[in-house]
Amino acid sequence: PKLEIRMSAFSDSGDAKVIRDSVDGAPGDEIDLENVLGVSDNETIAQFDAIYRFNDFHRMEIGYHELVRNGTSTLKRDVQFGDTVFAEGTTVSTRFSSELLRFSYAYSLMNDSQKELGVMAGVHIANGITDIESETTGERERSDVSTPLPVIGLHGSVELGSKSSLGARVQMFAMEFDRVEGWMLYMMLEWQRRFTDSLSAGIAYNFYQTELDSTNSDSPGTLKTRHQGPVLFISANF
16 A cells, blocks of 8 residues: 554553743743642554655655643742742642654655565654742743754564564664754554555554753753653554
Protein backbone atom coordinates (compact mmCIF):
# COMPACT_ATOMS: atom_id res chain seq x y z
CA PRO A 1 0.00 0.00 0.00
CA LYS A 2 1.13 3.54 -0.79
CA LEU A 3 -0.67 5.26 2.08
CA GLU A 4 -1.10 4.27 5.72
CA ILE A 5 -3.35 6.31 8.04
CA ARG A 6 -3.01 5.52 11.74
CA MET A 7 -5.10 6.63 14.73
CA SER A 8 -3.77 5.88 18.18
CA ALA A 9 -4.66 6.14 21.85
CA PHE A 10 -1.50 7.13 23.73
CA SER A 11 -1.49 6.56 27.51
CA ASP A 12 0.99 9.30 28.32
CA SER A 13 2.92 9.32 31.57
CA GLY A 14 4.91 12.53 31.75
CA ASP A 15 6.83 14.94 33.86
CA ALA A 16 7.79 18.52 33.12
CA LYS A 17 9.97 21.19 34.67
CA VAL A 18 9.78 24.83 33.66
CA ILE A 19 11.81 27.98 34.40
CA ARG A 20 10.41 31.40 33.49
CA ASP A 21 13.02 34.14 33.84
CA SER A 22 11.98 37.73 34.42
CA VAL A 23 11.98 40.21 31.54
CA ASP A 24 15.14 41.88 32.88
CA GLY A 25 16.96 38.52 32.85
CA ALA A 26 16.75 37.57 36.54
CA PRO A 27 16.58 33.75 36.73
CA GLY A 28 13.34 32.19 37.91
CA ASP A 29 12.84 29.04 39.95
CA GLU A 30 12.89 25.59 38.36
CA ILE A 31 9.35 24.35 38.98
CA ASP A 32 8.31 20.72 38.88
CA LEU A 33 4.79 20.94 37.45
CA GLU A 34 3.61 17.66 38.95
CA ASN A 35 5.11 17.86 42.45
CA VAL A 36 4.91 21.61 43.06
CA LEU A 37 1.85 22.68 41.05
CA GLY A 38 -0.25 19.49 41.18
CA VAL A 39 -0.43 18.99 37.41
CA SER A 40 -1.67 15.50 36.45
CA ASP A 41 1.11 13.13 35.42
CA ASN A 42 -0.95 10.71 33.32
CA GLU A 43 -3.36 11.38 30.47
CA THR A 44 -4.71 9.41 27.51
CA ILE A 45 -4.41 11.41 24.31
CA ALA A 46 -5.08 10.88 20.61
CA GLN A 47 -2.20 10.61 18.16
CA PHE A 48 -2.33 10.81 14.36
CA ASP A 49 0.24 9.41 11.93
CA ALA A 50 0.39 9.01 8.17
CA ILE A 51 2.98 7.42 5.89
CA TYR A 52 3.05 7.92 2.12
CA ARG A 53 5.38 5.77 0.01
CA PHE A 54 6.61 7.04 -3.35
CA ASN A 55 8.09 3.62 -4.11
CA ASP A 56 9.88 0.82 -2.27
CA PHE A 57 12.69 3.09 -1.02
CA HIS A 58 11.21 6.57 -0.48
CA ARG A 59 8.48 7.69 1.90
CA MET A 60 7.13 10.75 3.73
CA GLU A 61 5.76 10.71 7.28
CA ILE A 62 3.65 13.10 9.33
CA GLY A 63 2.57 12.79 12.95
CA TYR A 64 0.73 14.96 15.46
CA HIS A 65 -0.37 14.87 19.07
CA GLU A 66 -1.44 17.44 21.65
CA LEU A 67 -1.24 17.00 25.40
CA VAL A 68 -3.10 19.26 27.85
CA ARG A 69 -2.68 18.82 31.60
CA ASN A 70 -4.20 20.88 34.42
CA GLY A 71 -3.66 21.13 38.15
CA THR A 72 -4.45 23.08 41.29
CA SER A 73 -2.15 23.34 44.27
CA THR A 74 -1.59 25.35 47.45
CA LEU A 75 2.06 26.39 47.38
CA LYS A 76 4.30 25.15 50.18
CA ARG A 77 6.99 27.73 49.36
CA ASP A 78 7.43 30.98 47.46
CA VAL A 79 7.72 30.39 43.71
CA GLN A 80 9.17 32.93 41.30
CA PHE A 81 7.79 32.54 37.80
CA GLY A 82 8.71 35.35 35.43
CA ASP A 83 8.15 38.75 37.03
CA THR A 84 5.79 37.34 39.68
CA VAL A 85 6.50 35.72 43.02
CA PHE A 86 3.61 33.48 44.03
CA ALA A 87 3.72 33.47 47.83
CA GLU A 88 3.67 30.42 50.06
CA GLY A 89 0.09 29.45 50.90
CA THR A 90 -1.32 30.82 47.63
CA THR A 91 -3.64 28.51 45.71
CA VAL A 92 -2.70 28.50 42.04
CA SER A 93 -4.19 26.90 38.93
CA THR A 94 -1.85 25.62 36.24
CA ARG A 95 -2.44 24.67 32.62
CA PHE A 96 0.33 22.99 30.64
CA SER A 97 -0.12 22.26 26.92
CA SER A 98 2.36 20.55 24.65
CA GLU A 99 1.98 20.12 20.90
CA LEU A 100 4.26 18.15 18.59
CA LEU A 101 3.94 18.09 14.79
CA ARG A 102 6.40 15.81 12.97
CA PHE A 103 7.38 15.87 9.29
CA SER A 104 10.07 13.56 7.93
CA TYR A 105 11.45 12.00 4.77
CA ALA A 106 12.84 8.46 4.94
CA TYR A 107 15.06 6.56 2.53
CA SER A 108 15.29 2.78 2.85
CA LEU A 109 18.82 1.42 2.54
CA MET A 110 17.29 -2.05 2.22
CA ASN A 111 13.70 -3.21 1.77
CA ASP A 112 12.60 -6.72 0.91
CA SER A 113 9.90 -9.17 1.97
CA GLN A 114 11.61 -9.85 5.31
CA LYS A 115 13.07 -6.54 6.52
CA GLU A 116 13.42 -2.80 6.02
CA LEU A 117 16.13 -0.45 7.29
CA GLY A 118 16.48 3.22 6.47
CA VAL A 119 17.58 6.71 7.44
CA MET A 120 15.33 9.71 7.92
CA ALA A 121 15.50 13.48 8.26
CA GLY A 122 12.83 16.02 9.03
CA VAL A 123 11.52 18.62 11.43
CA HIS A 124 9.57 18.50 14.70
CA ILE A 125 7.56 21.63 15.42
CA ALA A 126 7.32 21.75 19.22
CA ASN A 127 5.20 24.10 21.29
CA GLY A 128 5.08 24.18 25.09
CA ILE A 129 2.90 26.67 26.99
CA THR A 130 2.63 26.93 30.78
CA ASP A 131 0.06 29.23 32.44
CA ILE A 132 0.07 29.80 36.20
CA GLU A 133 -2.72 31.86 37.77
CA SER A 134 -3.99 32.74 41.24
CA GLU A 135 -7.68 33.67 41.35
CA THR A 136 -7.37 35.15 44.84
CA THR A 137 -4.54 37.59 44.03
CA GLY A 138 -5.18 37.99 40.28
CA GLU A 139 -1.53 37.21 39.49
CA ARG A 140 -0.87 35.40 36.23
CA GLU A 141 2.23 34.44 34.25
CA ARG A 142 2.88 32.49 31.05
CA SER A 143 5.87 30.67 29.58
CA ASP A 144 5.77 29.94 25.85
CA VAL A 145 8.62 27.98 24.23
CA SER A 146 8.04 27.19 20.55
CA THR A 147 10.47 26.30 17.78
CA PRO A 148 10.99 24.03 14.74
CA LEU A 149 13.49 21.29 15.55
CA PRO A 150 15.41 19.63 12.70
CA VAL A 151 15.95 15.92 13.39
CA ILE A 152 17.78 12.94 11.95
CA GLY A 153 17.15 9.30 12.71
CA LEU A 154 16.81 5.64 11.76
CA HIS A 155 13.84 3.37 11.14
CA GLY A 156 13.53 -0.37 10.68
CA SER A 157 11.12 -3.29 10.66
CA VAL A 158 11.22 -7.07 10.41
CA GLU A 159 8.47 -9.49 9.40
CA LEU A 160 7.32 -12.03 12.01
CA GLY A 161 5.60 -14.57 9.81
CA SER A 162 3.06 -13.64 7.15
CA LYS A 163 0.70 -11.46 9.21
CA SER A 164 2.72 -9.46 11.73
CA SER A 165 5.80 -7.27 11.97
CA LEU A 166 8.03 -5.60 14.55
CA GLY A 167 9.21 -2.04 13.90
CA ALA A 168 11.27 0.66 15.58
CA ARG A 169 12.45 4.21 14.99
CA VAL A 170 14.64 6.75 16.73
CA GLN A 171 15.01 10.48 16.01
CA MET A 172 17.16 13.08 17.73
CA PHE A 173 18.55 16.59 17.52
CA ALA A 174 20.81 18.99 19.40
CA MET A 175 20.94 22.55 18.13
CA GLU A 176 20.68 26.29 18.55
CA PHE A 177 18.10 28.06 16.38
CA ASP A 178 16.41 31.47 16.48
CA ARG A 179 17.00 32.26 20.18
CA VAL A 180 16.15 28.68 21.22
CA GLU A 181 18.66 25.93 21.94
CA GLY A 182 18.31 22.44 23.27
CA TRP A 183 17.95 18.78 22.39
CA MET A 184 15.31 16.12 21.84
CA LEU A 185 15.12 12.32 21.71
CA TYR A 186 12.18 10.35 20.29
CA MET A 187 11.98 6.54 20.25
CA MET A 188 9.21 4.15 19.28
CA LEU A 189 8.87 0.35 19.27
CA GLU A 190 5.78 -1.29 17.75
CA TRP A 191 4.19 -4.64 16.94
CA GLN A 192 1.58 -4.67 14.17
CA ARG A 193 -0.87 -7.37 13.08
CA ARG A 194 -2.44 -7.33 9.59
CA PHE A 195 -6.02 -8.59 9.40
CA THR A 196 -6.62 -7.74 5.73
CA ASP A 197 -4.66 -5.93 3.03
CA SER A 198 -6.27 -2.66 4.13
CA LEU A 199 -6.69 -3.05 7.90
CA SER A 200 -4.22 -3.65 10.71
CA ALA A 201 -3.82 -2.92 14.41
CA GLY A 202 -1.10 -3.09 16.99
CA ILE A 203 0.59 -1.92 20.15
CA ALA A 204 3.57 0.35 20.59
CA TYR A 205 5.62 2.21 23.16
CA ASN A 206 6.53 5.89 22.72
CA PHE A 207 9.27 7.87 24.47
CA TYR A 208 9.94 11.61 24.08
CA GLN A 209 12.43 13.72 26.01
CA THR A 210 13.08 17.39 25.33
CA GLU A 211 15.01 20.27 26.87
CA LEU A 212 14.63 23.75 25.36
CA ASP A 213 16.21 27.01 26.50
CA SER A 214 14.65 30.21 25.17
CA THR A 215 16.36 33.63 25.12
CA ASN A 216 13.28 35.27 23.61
CA SER A 217 12.80 38.58 25.41
CA ASP A 218 9.02 38.02 25.60
CA SER A 219 9.30 34.67 27.39
CA PRO A 220 12.85 33.73 28.49
CA GLY A 221 13.24 30.45 30.28
CA THR A 222 13.68 26.69 30.09
CA LEU A 223 11.32 23.77 29.46
CA LYS A 224 12.23 20.17 30.29
CA THR A 225 9.72 17.45 29.44
CA ARG A 226 9.59 13.67 29.28
CA HIS A 227 6.63 11.71 27.92
CA GLN A 228 6.35 7.95 27.65
CA GLY A 229 3.76 5.24 27.61
CA PRO A 230 1.97 2.47 25.70
CA VAL A 231 0.00 3.08 22.51
CA LEU A 232 -2.89 1.17 20.94
CA PHE A 233 -3.45 1.91 17.26
CA ILE A 234 -5.47 0.94 14.21
CA SER A 235 -4.28 1.50 10.65
CA ALA A 236 -6.03 1.83 7.30
CA ASN A 237 -3.96 1.10 4.18
CA PHE A 238 -4.69 2.29 0.67
